[in-house]
Amino acid sequence: MLGKLMKYDMKYMARILPWLYLGAVGISVFLCIVTLVIPFDFLSGFELLIQSGSTMAVQALLIITVVFIVIRIYRSLLSDEAYLTFTLPVKNSKIIDSKIFAGAIWSFISMAVSFLVYFIPQIVLDIRYGIEYPASEIPESASSVDLIGLLKELTFDGLLFLNVVVIAFLIPSLYTFCASVVHKAKRGRAFASVGMFIGILYAVIIVIISIISFIIISMMISYTTLLISPDLPEVSVFDSYFYAPLIPLAITVPLTLVSWLVSKRIANKKLNLL
Amino acid sequence: MSLIEYRNLTKNYKNIPALNGINLDIPAGRIVGLLGPNGSGKTTLIKLTVGLLTPTSGTVTVDGRAPGPETKAIVAYLPERSYMSEWMTVSSFISYFADFYSDFDKNKANEMLQRLGIDPNRTLKTLSKGTKEKVQLVLVMSRAAKVYFLDEPIAGVDPAARDYILDTIIRNYSEQASVVISTHLIYDIENVLDDAIFIKDGRVILADSADSIREQSGKSVDMLFREVFRC
Numbered sequence: 001m002l003g004k005l006m007k008y009d010m011k012y013m014a015r016i017l018p019w020l021y022l023g024a025v026g027i028s029v030f031l032c033i034v035t036l037v038i039p040f041d042f043l044s045g046f047e048l049l050i051q052s053g054s055t056m057a058v059q060a061l062l063i064i065t066v067v068f069i070v071i072r073i074y075r076s077l078l079s080d081e082a083y084l085t086f087t088l089p090v091k092n093s094k095i096i097d098s099k100i101f102a103g104a105i106w107s108f109i110s111m112a113v114s115f116l117v118y119f120i121p122q123i124v125l126d127i128r129y130g131i132e133y134p135a136s137e138i139p140e141s142a143s144s145v146d147l148i149g150l151l152k153e154l155t156f157d158g159l160l161f162l163n164v165v166v167i168a169f170l171i172p173s174l175y176t177f178c179a180s181v182v183h184k185a186k187r188g189r190a191f192a193s194v195g196m197f198i199g200i201l202y203a204v205i206i207v208i209i210s211i212i213s214f215i216i217i218s219m220m221i222s223y224t225t226l227l228i229s230p231d232l233p234e235v236s237v238f239d240s241y242f243y244a245p246l247i248p249l250a251i252t253v254p255l256t257l258v259s260w261l262v263s264k265r266i267a268n269k270k271l272n273l274l
Numbered sequence: 275m276s277l278i279e280y281r282n283l284t285k286n287y288k289n290i291p292a293l294n295g296i297n298l299d300i301p302a303g304r305i306v307g308l309l310g311p312n313g314s315g316k317t318t319l320i321k322l323t324v325g326l327l328t329p330t331s332g333t334v335t336v337d338g339r340a341p342g343p344e345t346k347a348i349v350a351y352l353p354e355r356s357y358m359s360e361w362m363t364v365s366s367f368i369s370y371f372a373d374f375y376s377d378f379d380k381n382k383a384n385e386m387l388q389r390l391g392i393d394p395n396r397t398l399k400t401l402s403k404g405t406k407e408k409v410q411l412v413l414v415m416s417r418a419a420k421v422y423f424l425d426e427p428i429a430g431v432d433p434a435a436r437d438y439i440l441d442t443i444i445r446n447y448s449e450q451a452s453v454v455i456s457t458h459l460i461y462d463i464e465n466v467l468d469d470a471i472f473i474k475d476g477r478v479i480l481a482d483s484a485d486s487i488r489e490q491s492g493k494s495v496d497m498l499f500r501e502v503f504r505c
Contacts, residue, residue: 004373015361075359083357087324088374089347 001090002098009102012072013065017106020061024117027057031121035128043128054121058114065110069103277302277421277452278323283332285318285476292318294476295332302420303449305466307484307495308456310473311503316456317354319473320423324351337420347375350419354426356406358398364409365394371413383416386442404431411439415446422453428462436462460496470495472502 031050038046076085077099085095276299283296293315300306308316321327322334325341336345358367364387371378387394390408398406411427424443428436444466447453455463470487472480479502480487484495491498 001374007373008370012359012361080353080355080357081359083326083351083353083355086326087346087349087351089343090374091343 002094002101005088005090005094005098006102009072009076009098010105013068013102013106016068017065017110020064021110021113024057024061024113028054028117028120032124035121035124040128043125047125050121050125054118058118061110061114061117065106069106072103073099276300277337278454279333279335280319281333283319283322283334284330285315285322285327286330291476293322296476296478298471298478298481300421300452300454300469302452304468305444305447305453305455306469306471307460307463307467308454308471308473309458309460309495309499311458314473315476316473317425318476320351320425320454320456324349324423348377348420350414350417350422352410352414352422352424352427354429356398356403356410358406358410360399361397363395363397364392364401367398367409367413368394371416375417377418379416379418382446383412386412386416386446390438404435407431408435408439411442415442418448418451420451422447422451423456424453425456427455428457428459433462440466460499464495467495472499474503 031053034046035043035050075081077095086092088095278298278300280296280298283293284291285293296319308319310316318327322329323336323341325346334341336349339345362370368380368383371383372380384394387409390412392401392405392409392412398409401409407427408431411424414422414424422443427443428439431439440463443453443455455467457463464484467484469483470480471478482490487495487498493501
């Protein structure tokens with residue numbers, strides 16, 4: 001029965017998310033082409049656009065994933081659709097499990113697509129820099145400690161990770177929250193609505209703040225780089241590509257597991273759907 | 275043994291009682307009218323039976339079991355509102371019901387849809403309110419359930435559709451099954467009822483066969499209802 005429940009939960013998201021993935025990949029491909037064809041002299045100026053563009057695509061993808069998961073949970077557990085959901089011949093805990101697993105699967109797919117969308121233009125950017133600056137021609141100063149490059153790496157990648165981590169945290173929290181409130185009375189539903197509204201608002205605020213931070217910080221970095229060392233080549237952030245997906249995964253997996261255990265305990269207790 | 279048993283069933287919303295110590299038996303093979311004015315507790319009684327609410331005190335059993343996955347497998351429930359996702363097509367709902375209910379008859383559902391002139395490839399959001407209600411009724415009546423709970427099945431449809439709905443109900447339930455119809459439009463359903471239960475302020479004030487009510491009161495069930503519940 002869990003498989004059947006998941007089939008329909010997955011289907012709901014499958015109507016929208018693959019198109020968004022396609023859009024995000026399209027943006028990524030466009031940025032890669034821009035990176036490869038643009039004259040080298042303009043590349044550093046376009047770097048900000050490339051990084052901001054891919055970041056915004058990633059942000060949009062992750063936020064929309066969360067919003068759709070929340071809508072799915074709200075509609076099937078707390079709206080009129082719950083009259084069908086909770087009269088299916090399955091345990092209530094299985095209904096919650098299905099939402100958790102389907103939501104987690106789509107979250108992971110969105111994260112995987114996000115990382116591809118974000119890092120592929122960066123890799124292409126690094127390759128372009130590598131072609132224009134062969135290793136033998138790298139200025140000696142750059143092979144030592146490159147603080148600006150490091151700062152830049154930490155800022156862009158760090159902010160992206162922070163967002164993904166926050167979103168990764170948000171998803172299982174919402175599951176647990178929904179699982180709890182669905183078994184209470186009218187007041188619980190009101191709390192759920194407020195909670196979910198706050199969750200969405202929180203996610204939107206994070207996006208706005210991070211986009212502003214990205215633009216301001218990257219402008220500052222570009223300006224400082226230009227002032228201090230105009231010839232300094234980029235430091236490759238290639239090493240960080242490998243461990244990057246592990247951070248949100250390391251947070252999401254245990255949190256989802258905990259939310260699953262919590263919902264399991266409460267799901268088969270009192271149900272008061274009004 | 276009765277198919278559905280209520281024993282001292284009480285349900286409070288906060289401190290306000292919606293049902294107050296209900297004791298009732300519903301046997302198999304009967305069409306039962308659950309009759310009462312708005313706010314009398316009809317929907318609450320149905321929700322408790324289908325497992326959407328838990329009692330404050332007392333018990334409810336369906337086929338000897340408390341509401342749970344086993345009873346939900348044998349109870350077909352038509353709520354008073356639309357519970358279908360707007361993005362799904364009618365045919366995907368048929369697959370949905372076939373996936374979850376082993377007693378669901380896909381051919382029967384398609385036949386009924388055809389007779390009603392409903393295109394199974396249309397999404398729910400493109401259907402009118404009345405057509406959605408008909409689709410829900412088709413889904414519910416295409417099951418070979420032991421109990422059917424129909425909450426206000428004729429309230430939102432035109433009089434012509436009412437006749438079809440009542441006809442559908444009578445023609446599609448088996449002799450071993452019970453149908454509980456909750457409504458305040460008694461005139462329309464009186465002819466199909468075997469039993470009638472009058473419910474007022476959360477209490478059962480009358481539970482008898484329709485024939486016996488007519489015989490003892492000398493009035494139709496509808497007339498008696500109007501007399502008992504006169505404002």
